[in-house]
Amino acid sequence: MMNIAVAQSGGPTCAINASLVGVFRESLKEPEIDAIFGSVNGIEGIIENHLIDMKTLIRSNDDIELLRQTPSTVLGSCRYKLPDWHEDDTVYRKITNTLIQRQIGAFFYIGGNDSMDTVNKLSEYFREISLDIKVIGIPKTIDNDLCITDHTPGFGSAAKYVAATMHEIIRDSSVYSMPSVTIVEIMGRHAGWLTASSAVLHALGETAPHLVYVPETEFSLEIFMKDVRHEMAKHKAVIVAVSEGMEVPDGVQSGVVDNFGHKYLSGIGKYLEEAVRSEIGCKVRSIELNVMQRCSSHMCSSTDINESEAIGAAGVRHALNGETGKVMIFRRVNNMPYTVVIETADASEIANKEKFLPDNFITKSGNNISDTAVRYFLPLIQGELNIIMDRGVPKHFTIKESVLK
Numbered sequence: 001m002m003n004i005a006v007a008q009s010g011g012p013t014c015a016i017n018a019s020l021v022g023v024f025r026e027s028l029k030e031p032e033i034d035a036i037f038g039s040v041n042g043i044e045g046i047i048e049n050h051l052i053d054m055k056t057l058i059r060s061n062d063d064i065e066l067l068r069q070t071p072s073t074v075l076g077s078c079r080y081k082l083p084d085w086h087e088d089d090t091v092y093r094k095i096t097n098t099l100i101q102r103q104i105g106a107f108f109y110i111g112g113n114d115s116m117d118t119v120n121k122l123s124e125y126f127r128e129i130s131l132d133i134k135v136i137g138i139p140k141t142i143d144n145d146l147c148i149t150d151h152t153p154g155f156g157s158a159a160k161y162v163a164a165t166m167h168e169i170i171r172d173s174s175v176y177s178m179p180s181v182t183i184v185e186i187m188g189r190h191a192g193w194l195t196a197s198s199a200v201l202h203a204l205g206e207t208a209p210h211l212v213y214v215p216e217t218e219f220s221l222e223i224f225m226k227d228v229r230h231e232m233a234k235h236k237a238v239i240v241a242v243s244e245g246m247e248v249p250d251g252v253q254s255g256v257v258d259n260f261g262h263k264y265l266s267g268i269g270k271y272l273e274e275a276v277r278s279e280i281g282c283k284v285r286s287i288e289l290n291v292m293q294r295c296s297s298h299m300c301s302s303t304d305i306n307e308s309e310a311i312g313a314a315g316v317r318h319a320l321n322g323e324t325g326k327v328m329i330f331r332r333v334n335n336m337p338y339t340v341v342i343e344t345a346d347a348s349e350i351a352n353k354e355k356f357l358p359d360n361f362i363t364k365s366g367n368n369i370s371d372t373a374v375r376y377f378l379p380l381i382q383g384e385l386n387i388i389m390d391r392g393v394p395k396h397f398t399i400k401e402s403v404l405k
């Protein structure tokens, strides 16, 4: 018999709790697994020995259903970078103490490319000290920028929200007779996946978004203005999707960075709005979708939620099969009918790396998204959950603040 631990790390999504449910439900089925510990605030909880017995928290099927539809990370999160253990192993010794004291035989880390750095380093360290604790990464990120996997859990729900919201913005923006420009700023760091996914509306016959700018293409304000004028000649209400990760002049963004050296990106929408106002002088508005695009679970994709649970469950089976230092991944077998299989990749091949939009996902003009990309995105946003409501608002599964402290 052994215990297991699970933790959530990095930026929130609508589907991280579904992966937690996957780990939890699968572990309940395994006679080899006894206690299921949840670590508070990612790896920080393991370092500080701050673990919660998940069986005392999730007590019924109703709890499980609620947790599946609750956005963000119920156990809290972190952006914690482990040092190189060859240089300083202090924190690794703390982690080892907690895991041994709690008799943990497998640790599941649900996170993005930074968190997979933790999976990689920890599994290497355990190998080095001959400690038999399996470490498995369960991917997640709305940025969809993890290498090897076809897509990441959490992305489909964010893409569905972005498309649905963009659709509503198109209706709202076109009511007046005067010409207008609406700029929608979308998350995704240095990769344009989420911004590009707004183009799925083309499959519905919408001409908008008329312009889509992703970090994979070079950006020039001069060409942007030319593009906008060109579209204004054709459409009364021009809709632009722009990625937060575009290169902007110094001072537009805050300049603050996190522990992994990532900049806090925000501000390109406002910057472009001001540029359009001063150069063209038409009605112009910028909308930053901000955290809503990663936590609006009322608009989540059931394909995403179901896959996120399945990939968490698969992680448990692979750990029990003796694997470690691996990240679970999706391989798309077919687009129509959409089919994926779950496999594994070495954490070292995913940690700290980014996957960018392929060239054929961007039109030759560099300011829009191709039909090939739309065909890739569409299956990921399919299906809705039957959301449990409470007094007119989606109900969430929460843990008391005092337990998380």
Ligand code: F6P
Pocket: 010, 011, 012, 112, 141, 142, 143, 187, 188, 189, 244, 258, 264, 265, 294
């Ligand atoms: O990594 C996911 C993400 O949501 C990015 O899209 C965004 O740039 C970043 O996290 C924001 O980070 P934070 O949650 O630390 O503000």
